[in-house]
Amino acid sequence: MTLADLAMPTLRDSRLDGLPVAIIGAGPIGxxxxxxxxxxxxxxxxxEAGNTVASSMRSWGHISLFSPWEFLVxxxxxxxxxxxxxxxPNASRLPSGSEVVERYLVPLAATDALAPHITTGATVEAVSRQGMDRTRSSGRDSTPFVLRILRSDGTRDEVLARAVIDASGTYATPNTLxxxxxxxxxxPGVADRVSLALPxxxxxxxxxxxxxHVTVVGAGHSAANTLLNLVELARQGAGTTVTWLIRNRSAVRVLGSEDDDLQARASLGARIQQLVEAGEITVVDRFEIAKVEDVAGRIRIFGTRDSEHVDTDLIVNATGFRPNLDLLREIRLDLDDIVEAPRALAPLIDPNVHSCGTVEPHGFAELQQPEPNFFIAGMKSYGRAPTFLLATGYEQVRSIAAWLAGDLASARAVELSLPATGVCSTTNAAGCC
Structure with missing residues (x-):
């Protein structure tokens, strides 16, 4: 897709008159x-699928963010x-997720400008075009979107929109163990003893x-936060023991973050390393999970190598997240084969080739899909890649809104000033940052 193809938003057909832009998700980006x-x-x-705004953020509200308020509004x-x-709030202070919800997102959602337009308890199950599936090409840009909604009372209905911004996030769809x-x-036999990330x-x-005995699986910052809290629980005399199971030889994203401008995130690696050296966290590295089963009331985690296993009481799945694409089966998408992010954005964030968390400015042009007037924004736009920052998402939706308004100059003038992350996610850290 060239810039010539993106010359003007196709929103002016009479069938679209009076229809709103549908936003999926009432989190920070939505x-x-x-x-x-x-x-x-x-x-x-x-x-919003939850019964309140920012329902996913509330789920991990006890966790402090790495970014100060300066980057969160x-x-x-x-x-x-x-x-x-x-x-x-104080621009330099680090809030918890709950503080962001209560001090910022709840008041924002309650304003006269937004409140009448927000529906909670409304899960978007599918998005399509009115009267046509993804195989039909003629007239797609002038046909309204149709969103099938599952309401909290169990009923379903459909609503129309002239454009869609999918900001539904990824927290509800974790990667597998x-x-x-x-x-x-x-x-399935042990699922009741497997926790989502950041309990x-x-x-x-x-x-x-x-x-x-709790085993945390995963090598990123979500795993690190949970490990710190579990060690604190053990120190309080709770009798908890902690194992950290990682696939690679080292948890590079956590342990190799000394150059991170976000100091709260940079300090994680040193703190975790100290706890490992002190024996408060037992590390099992180069372990690839193949099977789990109940053995005498405990979970036995089997690796891919013969006789390799770990016994535990509980598992925390901190392996990261992936986008839910099921609701978009009838939407024409162009996603990267590896990270499932919009193809034009993927090279900037692919953890296999992008050694630092710095992200070039990007907006509507990188996020728009072959489906006219359909955008993926926020954490979901990163697909399976980590280290998304809210400030990135804010610039994304600013650019998208400008484009939908026909203000092409503003839409293309994307600017993004982010702290360098110093986070390497490849095993070769020599060229990082």
Whole structure:
């Protein structure tokens, strides 16, 4: 797709008149998209699967973010909030996920500009074109989108839109425990003892983890946060023991982050290494999970090598996340074969070739799909790649809103100033940052 193909948004057919832009997800990026569209005078409708806004962020609200408030508030959202008397938090302070929700996202969603257009308890099960599947080519750009919605009361209906921004995130679709990308054999038999990433082990889920042998699977920052909290639980006399199971020889993204400008993230590696050396975390490296099974009430994790196994009481799946593409089966997509991100964005973020977390400015041109007026934004736009920052998503939706408004100069003038991450995700760290 060339810039000539992106000359003007195709929103002016009469069949599209009066229809809103549908935003999937009421997290930070979805609400930022709503604020950007509001400023442009473009009608929008936000659909959130949870019963409250930012439901995924609430799930890991006990975790502190790496970014300070300076990078967490979208400029358009700030402009929507300020007339309400909203007070901006201290720009240099690191908030928890819950603080971001309660001090920023909840007040934003409650403003007169956004509140009438947000529907919670509304899961978007599928997106298509009205009266045509993905095989039909004629007239796609002038045909409304149709979104099938599952309501919290169990009923289903369909709504129409002239454009769609999918900002539904990836937290609800974690990667698998199996090194093959498939669920390990035997998982259904122990699934009740496998936790999603970032469980609240020091708070609401303390009783579940206290006194147990817990194995954390994964080599990224989610795993590191959980390991730190489990060690603290053990130090409180809970009798918890901690094993860290990783696929590679070293957890490079965590342990090789000294040059990270986000100091809270940079310090993780040193803290984890100290705990490993002190024997508070037992590391099992180069372990590829093939099968799990219940053995006398415990979980036995089998590796791909003969007789290789780890016994544990609980597993925390911190292997990362992947986009849910099932709802987009009838949408024409152009995604990278490896990371499942928009193809034009993938080279900037592919952890196999992109050794640093720095991301070049990008906007509508990199995010638009072959399906006219359909965009993937936010964490979901990164596919399976890690280290997404909210500031990146805010610039994405600013550019998309400008393009939908026909302001091509603003849409193309993407700017992004991010702290260098210093995070290498390849095994060859020599050329990193």
């Amino acid at each position: 609400l930022a998209a709503a604020a950007q569209l509001h400023e442009r005078g473009i009608e929008f409708a936000v659909y 979208d400029p358009a959202a700030r402009r929507v909030l300020e007339p309400t008397g909203w007070g901006a 199996g090194s093959s990308g498939l669920d390990p054999l035997g998982l 609240d082990v020091l708070g609401s889920e303390r009783d579940r983890f206290a006194g147990k």
